Amino acid sequence: MRVLAVGGAGYVGSHVVRHLVSRGHLVTVLDNLSTGHAKAVEVAGKAAAGGGCAELVVGDVGDRERVGELLVSREIDAVMHFAAASLVGESMRNPAKYWRNNVGCAVELLDAMVDSGVDKIVFSSSAAVYGEPTTALISEDHAKAPTSTYGMTKLAIEHMLRGYDQAHGIRSISLRYFNAAGAHSSGEMGEAHDPETHLIPIVLRTAIGLREKVSIFGTDYPTEDGTCIRDYIHVDDLADAHLLAMDALSSGAATTAYNLGNGTGFSVLQVVRESEQAVGRPIPATREGRRAGDPAVLVASAERAASELGWSPNYTKLGDIIASAWKWHDSHPHGYS
Ligand code: UFG
Numbered sequence: 229m230r231v232l233a234v235g236g237a238g239y240v241g242s243h244v245v246r247h248l249v250s251r252g253h254l255v256t257v258l259d260n261l262s263t264g265h266a267k268a269v270e271v272a273g274k275a276a277a278g279g280g281c282a283e284l285v286v287g288d289v290g291d292r293e294r295v296g297e298l299l300v301s302r303e304i305d306a307v308m309h310f311a312a313a314s315l316v317g318e319s320m321r322n323p324a325k326y327w328r329n330n331v332g333c334a335v336e337l338l339d340a341m342v343d344s345g346v347d348k349i350v351f352s353s354s355a356a357v358y359g360e361p362t363t364a365l366i367s368e369d370h371a372k373a374p375t376s377t378y379g380m381t382k383l384a385i386e387h388m389l390r391g392y393d394q395a396h397g398i399r400s401i402s403l404r405y406f407n408a409a410g411a412h413s414s415g416e417m418g419e420a421h422d423p424e425t426h427l428i429p430i431v432l433r434t435a436i437g438l439r440e441k442v443s444i445f446g447t448d449y450p451t452e453d454g455t456c457i458r459d460y461i462h463v464d465d466l467a468d469a470h471l472l473a474m475d476a477l478s479s480g481a482a483t484t485a486y487n488l489g490n491g492t493g494f495s496v497l498q499v500v501r502e503s504e505q506a507v508g509r510p511i512p513a514t515r516e517g518r519r520a521g522d523p524a525v526l527v528a529s530a531e532r533a534a535s536e537l538g539w540s541p542n543y544t545k546l547g548d549i550i551a552s553a554w555k556w557h558d559s560h561p562h563g564y565s
Contacts, residue, residue, distance in 0.1 A: 229474065230254045232304045232346075234289045234337060235311025236282075237264025239419045240352060240408055240466055244308060245272040245282050246417065247467040252278030256302045258295065259311065260288050263421065267564040271416050290333035295340035306348040306474050307341060309334070312381075315425060316356065316521055319378035330381035334388060342396045348477040349389070350470055353402040353485060355459075355526050357383040365529040368404070368485055376521050386485060393483040401473040401481065406459040406489035406528045408466055410549040411556035418556030419463075420563030427499055428460070428550060432557040435507040442511060444496050446518035449525075455496035457525040459489035462543035462552065472537040486537065489528025494546050506550045507558075 236245045236257030241264065248255050249272060257269050266284055273282035287294050289311045298304070312330045313319070319326040341349065356379030357372050374380045389400040409428050411418030419429045433439050447454040469488050473481075494502075500513050533539040543549050 229305045230303050232298060232307045233257045234309045235259055237261060237269050238310055240463055241310035242268035242272050242417060243412055243463045244467045244470045246275045247471055249273055249276040249280035249282050252280040255282045256298055257282060257284045258287055261286055265420060265564040268417060290336045292336040292340045295337055296343045299340060299344040299346050304346050307346060308350045308470060310352045316376045316378045319376050323377040326377045326381045331384050334385045338392045341398055347398050349400045350473045351389060351400055351402045353386055353404045354382045355404055355406045357404060360523045365527055367529040368487055368532055390483055399477055400483045401477060402485035403469055403473060404485060404487045405466060406461050408463050409460040410462040410552040413552060415555035415559050428553050431500055431503045431511055432554055435511050436561050438561060442500060442513040443516045444513055445516055447515045451495055451524055453495050453497045456522055457493035457495050459493050459527040460546060460549055461489050462549050465541035465543055469533060469539045472539050476537055486533040487528040487530045488533060489530050490541055490544055491528055491530055493525060493527040502547050502550050506554045
């Protein structure tokens with residue numbers, strides 16, 4: 229298939245691009261490189277097989293004319309939409325950036341799809357659409373009460389997608405990622421944010437000596453060891469789900485949403501300990517106050533993705549996820565640069 233991967237130079241996007249090209253798909257990445265890396269697309273493209281290939285077009289998803297031109301000239305069959313501003317804390321300080329970048333640009337992208345008759349889209353949504361969970365495992369029909377502007381924008385886009393289906397017949401699958409983690413098994417691709425805010429890369433960068441210590445945000449949560457619990461899901465498992473979602477849409481699947489997680493939670497302290505095991509040395513960490521907006525526990529029920537998409541994660545052990553991330557960070561301490 230011919231796929232437009234919007235934001236395909238980012239962490240999750242570039243891993244999906246790699247999976248796509250290695251299975252013979254033709255991928256056009258549209259990315260403004262504000263947080264993504266041209267090198268990530270180049271590395272992903274090298275895995276091409278069976279006629280697959282990846283090209284990078286530097287541009288904005290909010291540029292409806294440009295997107296429309298790409299959809300037509302590349303004869304695109306399906307869109308994957310990864311591009312977003314995605315920092316929960318920043319979204320609280322600068323909501324306009326999130327409403328404009330995430331929601332505003334999604335309107336332009338969907339309008340470009342309407343203009344050019346492309347009718348399938350896989351959308352990167354987030355566990356942040358749920359807010360504070362009321363059940364141990366979060367299933368797709370759990371109440372949606374996002375506690376951050378970031379989560380609100382992801383939920384707004386899901387609503388928008390339903391509206392564009394009703395009005396224009398664009399079918400979509402929204403994939404609600406829990407905590408994306410890990411790196412490609414080759415060690416050639418991985419997470420490279422600047423600034424880095426996510427736990428596992430911060431812990432591993434501390435192990436390398438690029439940071440002095442890990443700050444553990446909150447030790448008084450109602451969890452066994454007092455630190456927050458999250459459901460870490462490997463980026464290659466997320467990538468598999470995108471390909472399954474695209475296949476489902478191609479076979480006529482109706483607009484829907486799926487959680488993507490392992491269904492098991494690990495605390496911040498467990499992540500630090502498992503990382504110490506993976507790197508073979510102690511990692512300095514200090515206990516600090518809570519970070520605003522962090523729910524105590526976020527763990528997915530991903531049964532719907534298993535039964536309807538046939539998705540099952542390969543990386544079910546936190547230690548294996550961290551080991552894959554370590555392979556990348558250890559060999560690329562400065563990311564793609
Ligand atoms: N944490 C620390 N120290 C750090 C960084 C993080 O203790 O230096 C803690 C956080 O407080 C949290 C856990 O580690 O409890 C995981 O934090 P991350 O920042 O790695 O991930 P989040 O759970 O905050 O965020 C993820 C995605 C978001 C998404 C959110 C859904 O990265 O895009 O889940 O709630 F919105």
